Amino acid sequence: MHVIIKRLIRRSTDERGAAGTIFAVLLGFGVILALATLVVDVGQILTEKRVLQNSADAASLALGQRCAKNLSNCSTSATATNGAAPTIATIVNGNSPDNASKVDTICGYAYRSGSAGSNGLSSCNALTTKDYDCDTNLQSPTFQFARIYTSTKTKSGGGALTMYFAKALSGGATYANGVTVHSCSQVYWGAETSTSEVKLPIAISVCNYLNLGFSSMYPDSSATCTNKRTLSGATVSGTRTGVVGFWCSGVRCPTWTDQSCATSHSMAIGDVLEYVTPTSTKALCTGLTNKIRDALFAQRDQTLTIPVYKDIPSATAGSAVEVVSFARFTLSAFAMNNTLYKGTTYVASDYASWKPNTCINLCIAGKFSSQLSVGGQLDSTGTVPNLGLQVLRLVP
Incomplete structure (x- = not known):
């Protein structure tokens, strides 16, 4: 111990x-x-x-x-x-x-x-x-x-x-x-590749857009848009074809349930539209011309999203066009059957070369503009013609 x-x-x-x-x-x-x-x-x-x-x-x-x-x-x-x-x-x-x-x-x-x-x-x-x-x-x-x-x-x-x-x-x-x-x-x-803001059943060709003189807004006398450039610098070739109408939701003969097309419709690049030329509206069904007139009248002075197509396969009613881009357009006036329907933004001197009293079918007058958003679907390929409806994206 x-x-x-x-x-x-x-x-x-x-x-x-x-x-x-x-x-x-x-x-x-x-x-x-x-x-x-x-x-x-x-x-x-x-x-x-x-x-x-x-x-x-x-x-x-x-x-x-x-x-x-x-x-x-x-x-x-x-x-x-x-x-x-x-x-x-x-x-x-x-x-x-x-x-x-x-x-x-x-x-x-x-x-x-x-x-x-x-x-x-x-x-x-x-x-x-x-x-x-x-x-x-x-x-x-x-x-x-x-x-x-x-x-x-x-x-x-x-x-x-x-x-x-x-x-x-x-x-x-x-x-x-x-x-x-x-x-x-x-x-x-x-270019934005889709939109939900299409309100009017009208479309224009990409060449029609590119052949406008943007300083004066007058139509160019050139017959083709060869070597014409989009906002991104791309060149597009083709032939001018004027304005056509297409079937948006409810725009069907013999009735048109949404006469003003006030309800926006969705559309995307690559969509195929059945179309009708202004000269064919009367032949398709009674009253269609007046319904298109009423729709345009309701949208005067509004800035609209308009589908842009590249080409027309044929001149017959019931043909189809493919949407290749979108443009923003302020509708100041339009003419049908030699009659002018103008809005408050219409200034005659801006369209001195335009003669609405000779417009038998459908003619529209206004100015193109740009719209930029940070949302929406952005063309990631660089192949969609940039005609003013654009998206801005922050990338790493």
Whole structure:
């Protein structure tokens, strides 16, 4: 028993290992402290990355809207000083908490019409494998797009974040110049491939659209649309065919249940429409001409979505056309049976060459415009003629 007690006493007074425990605790505390300080620096980098990305996204969306709505405002100089519109740098800085970010590059492809066409933006370099570069490889002329690169800019005008703790822990050499954070954002726009806003049973050929002189809105005397270009720069060939009527829901002989077509109808690229030429309406059924007249009358001064077709197989009633695009059209007036039906937006001097009193069948007058949305189905192939009904999309 004495021996056992003696051993217990000796073990209780033995301090070997206590110093090791204290050292381990201190070492662990030092590691935790070092990690905690590094978290501060890493958090600063991540916050800067998020700010730069948000700023770049806002700027690319703004630039994409400018280019899609009016290509004359889409150029390197215009993006810097676009009249009353904020500059791209202002948009980027305005979305930064410290009102300081650097715009490194603005590039992309935005077709501007001309004899040969031109790019309203500086061409982009090929994407890299750098972690901050954009992921989606948008290439011209298939896509119209805008890409913006931004990077760190401090209030003092510097281009790097100071890594106080990482610099101290690394001995000062590795992070002596700080860390520069980068971001990339891009948007692309193009024709919308479906719509639920078709209200009138009328359609036009793509060549009819392209043969209009948009400065005066007068019809072009050209018989074909060869070498005519869409808003995306694509060329379309074919022959003008004028305006035709098609069967929308309820537009069937002998009755038309929705005479004003006030209910919007859905339609998509590739849909096939049975059509009737204006000269055939009287022969199809009694009263159809008057019903079309009433529908047009109800939609005067309204901006409408009109299906655009590429070609007509034949001139006989009951034939079919394929929808290849959509256009936005403000209907100012129309004429039937030598009679003019005008709205408040109709100004005779705008259509000086138009003679509605000689329009036996159906003639319409108005102006085309563009519509841009961030929703909707966007053409991802670059093959749909861009005639004004457009979608803008932010992509990685």
